[in-house]
Amino acid sequence: MSESSAPTPNAAPDPTFVLVRSQMGENIGGAARAMWNFELDRMRLVAPRDGWPNPRAVALASGAGRLLDQAGVFESTAEAVADCDYVYATTARVRGLTKPVLEPADAMDEARALKAAGKKVAVLFGPERAGLENEDVARANAIITVPVNPEFYSLNLAQCVLLIAYEWRRARGSGDGALAQIELASRIEVEKLSDHYEQRLDEAGYFFPEQKAEGMKLVLRNMWGRLPLTRADVQMLHGMLRQILRKRDGG
């Protein structure tokens, strides 16, 4: 056990905003400006459509260019949030996946409490038109939805980033203190757990019939993503699976 496994009195960094498969460089630049209005400066990019670095993003970020210089670029959402403890996904409408759904204010209150307890928080933002895929949302613990006019939704990427950043600035950390106190597993640990189960279940012929396999995998991954699993939970779940297989195989 290293000293880092002991509860730390130090707060974690401010939330990381993860822009997933953004299309226009201009919108990435606009998102950087929106963030920096509220003193958020940790940006990550997942597979930006037009590659990286992008001169149009830089042009539009005027004054907030530092965020782009320091932005990490990742190939997948899972990699982008691997070192995070708690992940929110922003979506306009909640699709079939089972997840807690929060308004921005409640989510950022909770995020403040998580940060204060040393937890690393990330917020996912989808591409301009389509929004996040279910595969991305499955990797999040909870969903943030902006309470817009049910007849009219026209928030662009920078505006969505702006509202969440604004609520972060306003939040007072009065969110779920119990959640903040949990020794949460990091996202990479959850991802590996999810892979472990999926692989063994696949070998066991669980994902049947064939045409339903992808949907079944998504439901499972979504469950692992949602649960506030601790490190101990993850270890135990790995161990349970290993033990069952050992028994089955006559080990």
Add this chain to the structure above:
Amino acid sequence: MSESSAPTPNAAPDPTFVLVRSQMGENIGGAARAMWNFELDRMRLVAPRDGWPNPRAVALASGAGRLLDQAGVFESTAEAVADCDYVYATTARVRGLTKPVLEPADAMDEARALKAAGKKVAVLFGPERAGLENEDVARANAIITVPVNPEFYSLNLAQCVLLIAYEWRRARGSGDGALAQIELASRIEVEKLSDHYEQRLDEAGYFFPEQKAEGMKLVLRNMWGRLPLTRADVQMLHGMLRQILRKRDGG
């Protein structure tokens, strides 16, 4: 006394957003979209730079074009808010004028309470770069400032409109109930009171020396604008001034 002077159980309409001397039609269209995301549809325009109607505003308002069709156009801020009971001015930085300064959430809580008590509320938004002039702010009861990064402010017009509209949607009307219960004078009544005093004071040589006159007039107009004057207050203040002058002239 007509029946309308009795306290009414009916709520007033939602707040009117007044765009003062907006420059780009695109931004007026973007502001309309931002408002309609949160079900606000009452827009007024003061002297839009490129005239009205503006086809570029229509093009950018896609889906919220009705707001533009119904927007009233006025030559001055005073005329645009004449029939309102309580006016907020949005500014990035608070200049010399003495006014209550509120964050968007507190202002919209208060505005909800005012609406519930039958008061007509307006919010002023300045032109893109320069923001509102002191002459505009002087006509408001209070100032709304978005709590941004002191080192970085880059909210555009539609984003500023978006944040206030978002807070309107969130607000629960838990604001200053005492203020909402007051039988506030309308802005046109306050404007006329202000004119009355300015004219008589001017005749009395009050605005002296010459080079300070404009500044003194602004300070005075700002005070009238700020005070939560009732109809009765306004009548009394008119009467006081008339009486003083009558006495002076030996009437």
